Amino acid sequence: MKVLKFGGTSVGSYDALLNLLRIVKSTSEKEQVLVVCSAMHGVTSGLLKILEDARNNQDGISELKQIEQRHYQTVRKFLEIKHQNKALLALKMLFNELEELILGVKALGEVSERIKDRVLSYGELLSCTMITHFIHQHCGSAVLADTRELIKTDSTFGKANVNEALTQNLLRDFVSNHQDTILVFTGFIASNASLETTTLGRGGSDYTAAIVAAALNAREIEIWTDVNGIMTADPRMVKKAFSIPHLSYLEAIELSYFGAKVIHPPTMIPAQTKNIPIIIKNTFNQDFGGTRIGMDSSSNGSLVKGISFIPQISLITLQGSGMVGQRGFSGRLFNTLANANVNVILITQASSEHSITLAISPDDREKAGMAINREFEQELALNKINPPRIENNYSIIAIVGENMRHTKGLSGRFFSALGRSGVNVVAIAQGSSELNISTVIDHKDLSKAMNSVHDDMFLSPVKTLNVFSCGVGNIGATLLRQIAAHHEYLQGKRQVKLNLAGVCNSKKMLVDADGIPVEKWDVLFEEKAGPGSVEEIIESAVKLNLSNSVFVDNTGSPHVASLYSQLFEKSISVVACNKVGVSGSQDQYIQSREKARKYGVDYWYETSVGAGLPIIKTIHDLLISGDQILKIEAILSGTISYIFNNYKGERTFEEIVREAREKGYTEPDPRDDLSGLDFGRKMLILARETGISLEMEDIRIQTILPEDCLKADSLEGFYLKLREHEEHFSALKTKAESENKALHFVGTLENGNARIELLMLDNTHPFYNLSGSDNIISLTTNRYLHNPMVIRGPGAGAEVTAAGVLADIVRVATQ
Numbered sequence: 001m002k003v004l005k006f007g008g009t010s011v012g013s014y015d016a017l018l019n020l021l022r023i024v025k026s027t028s029e030k031e032q033v034l035v036v037c038s039a040m041h042g043v044t045s046g047l048l049k050i051l052e053d054a055r056n057n058q059d060g061i062s063e064l065k066q067i068e069q070r071h072y073q074t075v076r077k078f079l080e081i082k083h084q085n086k087a088l089l090a091l092k093m094l095f096n097e098l099e100e101l102i103l104g105v106k107a108l109g110e111v112s113e114r115i116k117d118r119v120l121s122y123g124e125l126l127s128c129t130m131i132t133h134f135i136h137q138h139c140g141s142a143v144l145a146d147t148r149e150l151i152k153t154d155s156t157f158g159k160a161n162v163n164e165a166l167t168q169n170l171l172r173d174f175v176s177n178h179q180d181t182i183l184v185f186t187g188f189i190a191s192n193a194s195l196e197t198t199t200l201g202r203g204g205s206d207y208t209a210a211i212v213a214a215a216l217n218a219r220e221i222e223i224w225t226d227v228n229g230i231m232t233a234d235p236r237m238v239k240k241a242f243s244i245p246h247l248s249y250l251e252a253i254e255l256s257y258f259g260a261k262v263i264h265p266p267t268m269i270p271a272q273t274k275n276i277p278i279i280i281k282n283t284f285n286q287d288f289g290g291t292r293i294g295m296d297s298s299s300n301g302s303l304v305k306g307i308s309f310i311p312q313i314s315l316i317t318l319q320g321s322g323m324v325g326q327r328g329f330s331g332r333l334f335n336t337l338a339n340a341n342v343n344v345i346l347i348t349q350a351s352s353e354h355s356i357t358l359a360i361s362p363d364d365r366e367k368a369g370m371a372i373n374r375e376f377e378q379e380l381a382l383n384k385i386n387p388p389r390i391e392n393n394y395s396i397i398a399i400v401g402e403n404m405r406h407t408k409g410l411s412g413r414f415f416s417a418l419g420r421s422g423v424n425v426v427a428i429a430q431g432s433s434e435l436n437i438s439t440v441i442d443h444k445d446l447s448k449a450m451n452s453v454h455d456d457m458f459l460s461p462v463k464t465l466n467v468f469s470c471g472v473g474n475i476g477a478t479l480l481r482q483i484a485a486h487h488e489y490l491q492g493k494r495q496v497k498l499n500l501a502g503v504c505n506s507k508k509m510l511v512d513a514d515g516i517p518v519e520k521w522d523v524l525f526e527e528k529a530g531p532g533s534v535e536e537i538i539e540s541a542v543k544l545n546l547s548n549s550v551f552v553d554n555t556g557s558p559h560v561a562s563l564y565s566q567l568f569e570k571s572i573s574v575v576a577c578n579k580v581g582v583s584g585s586q587d588q589y590i591q592s593r594e595k596a597r598k599y600g601v602d603y604w605y606e607t608s609v610g611a612g613l614p615i616i617k618t619i620h621d622l623l624i625s626g627d628q629i630l631k632i633e634a635i636l637s638g639t640i641s642y643i644f645n646n647y648k649g650e651r652t653f654e655e656i657v658r659e660a661r662e663k664g665y666t667e668p669d670p671r672d673d674l675s676g677l678d679f680g681r682k683m684l685i686l687a688r689e690t691g692i693s694l695e696m697e698d699i700r701i702q703t704i705l706p707e708d709c710l711k712a713d714s715l716e717g718f719y720l721k722l723r724e725h726e727e728h729f730s731a732l733k734t735k736a737e738s739e740n741k742a743l744h745f746v747g748t749l750e751n752g753n754a755r756i757e758l759l760m761l762d763n764t765h766p767f768y769n770l771s772g773s774d775n776i777i778s779l780t781t782n783r784y785l786h787n788p789m790v791i792r793g794p795g796a797g798a799e800v801t802a803a804g805v806l807a808d809i810v811r812v813a814t815q
Contacts, residue, residue: 001218002027005036005187005209009226010283011127012041014077017134019283023224025139028182031219034175034212036185037131038205039123040074043067047120054106064102068095071126078134087133091126098122113157117189118197121148124186124205132184142182148197150174151190151211159201160190168215175216185212203256203264210278214270221271221278223263229280229291230255230262233307237447238454240464244305245289248297252278254400254436255308268293297402303410304457305401307450312443313345314365315391315427318372319355322384330356332375340364340371346396346438348427357427359440365390394426395446398438399457405434414439417456420600421547422571423449444545452547462495463813466513466546468502468572470534471554472525474664475577478802479554484519486806496813501546503529504537506557511540534560542570550602550812552805553578568595568603575808577801579608583681586693602815604808609636609682610775611795612804618791619689622781629690631780631788632749635767636682638796639666639673640704640745642773647743653729654722665773665796671710671718676701676745676756683747683754692752700755704745736760742768766790773797 004027010016027033038044046067050060068091075087101119105111128144135142150170153160175183187205190198200207206223213221230252233241247255249272256265262280271278272295281290297305323329330349333356337344346359360368372388379385404410411430414437418425427440441449455463467483469476483490483498490496500518502511503525509532510516510525517524534557541549551567553560553576561581564574574581574596582589582605596603606616622629635641642665647656657674660666666673673679680699687694703710706725712718722729736743741760744767748755761768766788770776775795780788794800 001032001034001216003034003036003209003213003218003221005205005221005223006038006283007205007223007225008038008041008044010224011037011039011131014074016283017074017078017131019286020131020224021134021138023283023286024135024182028139034183034185034216034218035131035135036187036205036209036212037124037128038187040070040127043123043127044120047123048116050102051105051111051116051119054102055109055111057106057109060102060106061099064095064099071095071130075130075133079137083133083137087130090129090133094122094126094129114196117157117199120199121186121189121197124188128184128186135182135184140182141180142184143178145174145178145183145185147186147189147208148191148195150185151200151208153190153192153198153200155192155194155196155198157198160192160198162190162200162211167211171212171215185209201266203261203267206264206267207270210267210270210276213276214274217274218276221276223267223278223280224283225262225280226282226284227262227280228282228285228288230293230306232305232458233450233454234309237450238307240451240454240458240462243288244291246298247291247293247305248402249293249295250435251297251305251400251402252293254398255306257308262291263293302458303401303403303407304399305403306399307453307457308398308400309446309450310345310359310396311446312362313359313394313396313440314362315357315359315389315394315440316365316368316372317355317357317389317391318376318385319389320379320383320385321354322379322382323356324353326353329353333358333372336371336375337368340367342368342371346427346429346440348429359394359396359427362392365392393443394440395443396438396440397446397449397453398436399453400436402435404437407434411437413456414453417452418449420571421445421448421452422599422601423452448545448547455547462491462497464497464499464548465809465813466499466501466544466549467552467809468504468511468537468541468549469500469552469554470504470537470560472503472505472522473554474798475801475805476554477522478798479552479805480518480521482802482806484521487518490810494810494813496810498809501544501549502537502540504532504534506533508532509537509540511537511544513544513546534563538563538566541567541572548813549573550575550809552576552809553581554802554805556580558584564592564603565595568592568599568601571599571601573602573812574604575602575805575812576605577607577611577805579605579678579681579685581605582608582688583684583696586688586695589688602812604811605685606808607801607804609685610777610791610793610804611638611797612800612807613775613777613791613793613795615686615777615791616689618789619686619779622779622783623690627781627783629779629781630750630785632686632690632747632777633767633780633788634683634686634747634749634775634777635744635770636747636775636777636795637673637676637679637745638773638775638794639670640676640679641770641775641795643674644743644745645771645773647729647733648737652723652726654719654726657722658719660773664798669715669718671705674705675710676704679745679747679756683749683756687749687754690749692749692754694752694754698754700753700757702755702757704758732758742770744770 053060132142132144152163152166187208229243231241235241249268253265253268278293342364349356423445425439429438499515508529510529549572558580609615642660643656680701709721712721746759776792778788
């Protein structure tokens with residue numbers, strides 16, 4: 001025998017009902033089938049609204065007529081004309097009864113829980129009456145089983161308690177009298193000893209299926225719904241969520257208690273008692289295996305089976321010296337809350353007994369506060385305890401799994417995932433069974449927390465970073481093109497997915513939490529970007545509160561760099577090619593790094609020194625390994641490197657500078673490079689990365705341009721002055737060539753001092769053969785004392801700089 005339960009969405013449309021009939025027919029050909037059905041999708045909520053309207057003396061009959069017509073139309077689609085009248089007449093009688101009840105509520109102007117149960121019961125009575133006729137025509141002999149006659153409860157209307165012994169006898173007798181018949185049981189509803197209609201509460205139809213299955217020792221319960229079983233998390237919040245093949249009863253109870261709506265806790269108890277497996281399947285994807293719930297757990301590749309949540313809770317905290325060592329205090333607290341009909345969701349208490357915090361439904365906070373004040377009136381008056389503190393807008397997130405037991409470090413991973421995303425843990429609860437770890441967090445962080453924990457706990461092979469890219473110029477555009485070109489490689493080989501959540505320049509921005517298609521970002525930015533600023537895209541990033549967010553600064557703007565602290569404080573990592581952020585004041589440099597460390601985010605700026613060359617990372621690795629940097633020599637200006645490497649033969653200095661600008665090696669005004677200030681900032685960064693505290697004015701920079709060249713009032717005026725001073729530059733070139741040396745603008749960091757000067761280097765120096773626009777750096781350390789470590793390669797250009805930025809972004813994912 002098998003029990004098939006169909007939820008509201010599985011009986012709520014023509015396609016759903018077609019699938020229901022196929023499932024019932026194929027199953028009934030193999031074994032005896034008992035069917036349990038919910039009301040059609042939307043009917044229960046519709047009846048609640050009609051009740052509320054009637055209570056407020058508003059017309060609800062027109063909405064009732066819409067529900068009536070929906071049922072009639074469904075009958076006409078599924079039944080042959082000769083069978084329609086009987087079904088339509090049965091439905092009409094039910095609708096007449098329902099209309100009388102609604103009119104009675106309207107006349108009285110009030111709705112008791114007893115009347116509410118009676119009205120809501122018609123949702124199941126109507127759907128099951130209709131479905132019984134459908135099954136009878138399409139699948140075989142069928143009989144309606146009105147569970148008001150078969151499931152007996154007390155008079156707790158809204159969530160009645162079942163009289164198990166009496167119910168089991170009634171169900172067994174009824175089924176034994178209807179052999180070789182498909183029985184269709186009304187879900188959700190029952191009756192008390194006075195034959196008044198009661199309901200079984202939230203998820204009552206699932207509970208009905210379990211009660212029927214347990215009473216009749218069914219082989220299996222199949223619950224047909226509109227999802228592929230129980231998921232590792234709510235797929236509406238966590239897009240990477242996947243179906244769980246196997247769960248134990250205990251795991252399913254924990255997940256359902258904490259908000260997994262596919263199945264409800266009471267359902268598990270009758271099934272668990274008789275060890276009846278429960279299978280959750282999708283009516284619209286019947287070939288998918290779904291989730292099987294049984295006595296034992298199994299691994300799904302993770303110690304954690306699922307992550308669930310309660311979206312809104314309130315916290316009540318009691319504290320005071322009068323609680324310490326007082327026997328029975330907790331008992332009084334819980335008794336008074338129970339008497340006030342307040343359900344306690346979570347409890348956490350300090351070992352000092354000085355405070356206790358409870359999580360409750362926000363709907364219960366007022367009556368809970370009043371009950372506590374009454375019970376502890378004397379202690380409050382004597383200031384032995386403080387008035388109860390009630391806090392709102394919190395959520396609970398819980399990880400669940402039987403395999404979590406006795407596993408070292410799991411809690412650490414859980415809290416680390418939350419901390420790295422900037423989620424503050426307000427309260428923690430874990431039972432000694434170690435089946436569930438629950439934390440209370442701020443409601444606004446719920447989505448971010450769910451995604452972060454899911455990524456970490458399920459060891460998702462692909463880590464998603466939500467990227468907000470600032471600057472769409474040469475480097476910014478090249479970066480996005482590289483991301484598009486390497487998207488498949490990054491996801492397949494590096495297990496990193498870059499979700500472009502936002503793009504901006506100084507005037508416009510485009511934001512989409514679901515991702516801007518990076519292969520056509522430029523078209524979308526042109527067509528859809530609205531007015532916006534850097535501050536506004538940061539505000540959007542903070543408001544979206546996405547997990548693993550990264551702000552990428554592709555600009556050279558001091559203003560953008562000044563906003564990094566705001567990002568760190570909101571747990572957003574920063575990747576920058578903008579050297580201003582780390583070449584400002586020493587205090588600012590220290591403050592930015594400390595803030596990033598404090599808030600557990602990354603701050604990478606490798607490209608601020610050598611474009612795509614791994615200079616800063618190499619220095620960090622040397623220092624981490626215990627080595628000591630004794631001396632750094634470097635050529636860190638691709639512009640100046642290109643100019644002096646090509647200033648040979650008959651060519652003039654002016655020609656080479658013009659050529660460098662035309663090839664994109666210089667800033668729009670080459671003087672910005674030739675002044676040496678940009679090179680100086682890079683040397684300052686290197687000094688600070690090695691632990692030397694310097695300011696920009698401490699860097700000694702030799703001026704290689706005559707004063708009037710620097711002061712020329714236009715770019716052409718500058719070129720003219722270069723031409724006039726060709727003799728000066730030619731003399732330097734001639735002297736170097738005569739001595740078989742090479743002219744290079746070299747930065748040196750040694751003994752805590754930094755300088756940049758024009759040097760003539762002989763062929764024994766590693767920089768002698770430098771060519772093109774390459775950068776080069778020589779690191780002399782205790783380990784590389786006689787043969788310094790040399791790093792060489794292109795140090796300028798959008799391609800290599802963007803590649804370095806991309807490498808830093810991927811580096812965030814690996815931390």
